[in-house]
Amino acid sequence: MDLGPYLLLAILEGAVMASVLALTAVGLSLVFGVMRVVNIAHGEFFMLGAVLAWYVTQMVGGPPSLGFGVALVVAPLIVGAIAVAADMTVLKRLDYDPERTIVATIGLLYIIQQLTLMGYGPEARPVEPPFNTRLALPWFEVRDGALALYWPWGLSTTSYKLAVIGAGIAVLLGVWAMMARSQMGLVMRAVQADRDMALAFGIPVERVYAMVFGLGAALAALAAVLIVPISQAHYLMGADPLLLAFTVVIIGGLGSLPGTVVAAILIGLSDGIISVFFSPTLAKILATLLVALVLVFRPQGLFGVRSA
Structure with missing residues (x-):
């Protein structure tokens, strides 16, 4: 097989990762952008979504599509509710102070992780995908001066991976529509722009914060539910999504949703391509190097705005 088909396969694998990474990172960016809270426990909300997806599919039983469909709705709602409770009982009492909330979310990370270990166990457990048809992919080559379609042996993907890409795009468009077109998004942007002015206009800022914290956690959990049929649910799986x-x-750029999506696509595609042609370790090294370069030459990020 020529280089081109391999590259197509790597791009598809990278697109799956980019979709899941974008959902996870948008949740993190949303929390920071509106609340100015760095949520260190964000990866554990991701992990909790995957573990709950396993529990729900086991409880529902029946066809895989039924259990997975229920998990796709129930797991993000439960994780979002847990995040709202954590915000109201912990972060609110700290008055959302940046330094103290970092320490608090670190504590929340270990609490969620150890409770999951006690209830779920140390085993990695798979979730059966709702559908997983193997799809052959075509490629083009020039034959006798004309483009010809052929089907290289081994060039294929699964219907579920394509569905993950489509679901990621759909949810991201939904988040954009909510932020740009809805009254809820208008209120969130008002709180983000000036908390004191929002309070003066009667906006319940603490309720908005709780809603945003829950939404960010729910997006991470949704990303985990989508990826767990490809990987496996494990109580330590939150570290890599958090770092990425x-x-x-x-x-x-901190708090920039368009910048977060663009960066997720960049990191996801580069990780997929470099992992296929070289090694996953090299992909992580290059991503870390890119972060260092951004911090040195553009500290506010590619799409961020430099603070006055």
Whole structure:
């Protein structure tokens, strides 16, 4: 097989990662942009979504599509509710102070992780995808001066991976529509722009913060539910998504949703291509190097705005 088909396969794998990474990082960016809170426990909300997806599919039983469909709705709602409770009982009492909330979310990370270990166990457990048809992919080559379609052996993907890409795009468009077109998004942007002015106009800022914190956690949990049929649910699986989400948010710009999406696509596609042709370790090294370059030459990120 020529280089081109391999590149197509790598791009598709990278697109799957980019979709999941964008959902996770947008949740993290949303929390920071509106609340100015760095949520260190964000990766554990991701992990909790995957673990709950396993529990829900086991409880529902029946066809895989039924259990997965229920998990796709129930897991993000439960994780979002847990995040709202954490905000109202912990972060609110700290008055959302940046330094103290970092310490608080670190504590929340270990609490969620250890409770999951006690209830779920140390095993990695798979979730069966709702559908997983193997799809052969075509490629083009020039034959006798004309483009000809052929089907290289081994060039294929699954219907579920394509569905993950489509679902990621749909949810991201939904988040954009909510932020740009809805009254809820208008209120969130008002709180983000000036908290004191929002309070003066009667906006319940603390309720908005709780809603945003829950929404960010729910997006991370949704990303986990989408990816867990490809990977497996494990109580330590939150570390990598957290680090990658921070990488994306730093590159894109703290609090910038368009920058976060662009950076997620950049990191996801480069990770997929470099992992296929070289090694996953090299992909992580290059991502870290890119973060360092951004911090040196453009500290506010690619799409961020320099603070006055």
